[in-house]
Amino acid sequence: MYPSAFEYYRPSSVSEVVQLLSQNPDAKLLAGGHSLVPAMKLRLSSPAALIDITRIPELSGIRDAGDRVVIGATTTYDEVMRSELVQRTLPILPEAIDVIGDLQVRNLGTIGGSLAHADPAADLPAVMLALGAELKAVGPSGERTIPADEFFVDLFTTALQPNEVLTEIAIPKPSGRTGMAYEKFANPASGYAVVGAAAVVTLGDDGRVSAARVAVTGAGPYAVRRTETEQALIGQEPTTEVIKQASQRASEGMTFNSDVFASEEYRAHLTRVFVGRAIAKAAQRARG
Ligand SMILES: Cc1cc2nc3c(=O)[nH]c(=O)nc-3n(C[C@H](O)[C@H](O)[C@H](O)COP(=O)(O)OP(=O)(O)OC[C@H]3O[C@@H](n4cnc5c(N)ncnc54)[C@H](O)[C@@H]3O)c2cc1C
CATH class of the missing domain: 3.30.465.10 (Uridine Diphospho-n-acetylenolpyruvylglucosamine Reductase; domain 3)
Structure with a gap:
């Protein structure tokens, strides 16, 4: 399908972008176009104007x-x-x-x-x-x-x-003994994340976790940090058992999406599994 008609602007500075946005309240910014253009072709989005920001x-x-x-x-x-x-x-x-x-x-x-x-x-x-x-x-x-x-x-x-x-x-920039990892269960058709988990783990001189940040995408309506999991790691040596216990907490208090690809229960399960994998890999990398 073709998008509906729109005006096209190609500003050359950020101040010009801001001015164009103020003058065109129904405009959308165009960057790589790989989300916006498909949405326009499906008429899920019909902006009155596109402001192309790729040449600034x-x-x-x-x-x-x-x-x-x-x-x-x-x-x-x-x-x-x-x-x-x-x-x-x-x-x-x-x-x-x-x-x-x-x-x-x-x-x-x-x-x-x-x-x-x-x-x-x-x-x-x-x-x-x-x-x-x-x-x-x-x-x-x-x-x-x-x-x-x-x-x-x-x-x-x-x-x-x-x-x-x-x-x-x-x-x-990470400091000290920090490891990081991203683990994704990809939708086999689109490649998007059914569930994706990111972990950044820092170890102290004693080998225990001194800082941890863990976040999940795909599982719910928007990406979220998993602070219960982070808290369960801090001060602990990241053994297999500690990581297992911490990742079990990753689905606590979350709202899960449910669609033809994965039910809420399955996404909750994937969240725990992929958070565990991301932490284990990050901890291993932090150890060097
Ligand atoms: C076949 C296919 C497979 C894909 N697979 C994946 C995948 O596996 N994982 C994944 O994460 N993504 C995937 N994507 C999406 C892809 O990553 C998009 O490029 C990205 O989501 C949007 O970036 P863009 O630069 O193309 O933005 P655009 O499509 O140009 O814009 C997207 C939205 O962001 C707004 N916008 C853009 N830049 C700015 C800005 N600087 N300030 C304010 N608003 C802005 C636009 O106005 C628009 O509303 C896939 C896309 C396609 C077509």
Whole structure:
């Protein structure tokens, strides 16, 4: 099906984007187009205007900001995967991106587009929660920083206002003996996550867990941290039994999706299993 007719704008700066958003309240930002264009073709989305943000230099690229890695919102999955800085400091990102869609999706899809879209089955929201990322948004009243913990608020809904553009994602570099891992049970037809689990685990000198962040995507309406699981790990040596006990808590208090691919019960089961696998792999990597 063809999308309904729309105006097309191609701004060259973030301030121009903000101005266009204010002038066109029914507009949508166009990044890689790999979620928006299919939705427009199905007429699930019919924006009056598209604001193409793919040719704005200040929105793209990866930089080393000392204790953080900063990734521009329109940086593609492929650019993130190939970055030596990302591979060295945040290896969970290439690991997760490697299982997103196919080559075409990874060549055009952007990190900011994925996070702003907040598809319940997208991979990166869980990874950003586990990494403790901060997202920068710019709107008519200036810029603000939104912690990943507050960014994903519901199905396809984020803390971004309609007149704001996500400009960059700042991710703290891990310190000490830290390991990270992403484990995904992919839908065999679409490749999206039926359940995906991300874990970042830091070990102290005594071999016990000094910090842990664990998050899940696909299972419910939006990606969430699993703080009960994190608490069950902290102060413990990450033995098989400790990880098993902690991952059993991963489904506590969660709302699960249910569809033709997986029932609520099955998603709850997958959540516990894949959280356990991600923690075990992260802990193993932290040990070196
Ligand atoms: C065949 C196929 C398989 C896929 N498989 C997977 C998968 O396995 N895992 C996965 O996670 N994803 C998957 N995807 C989705 C893909 O990752 C999308 O590219 C991504 O979700 C959206 O990024 P985009 O740059 O294409 O954004 P777009 O489609 O351009 O935009 C998506 C939404 O975000 C908004 N937006 C974009 N950028 C910004 C910004 N900077 N600030 C504010 N709002 C913004 C747009 O207005 C739009 O509403 C798949 C897609 C396809 C077509």
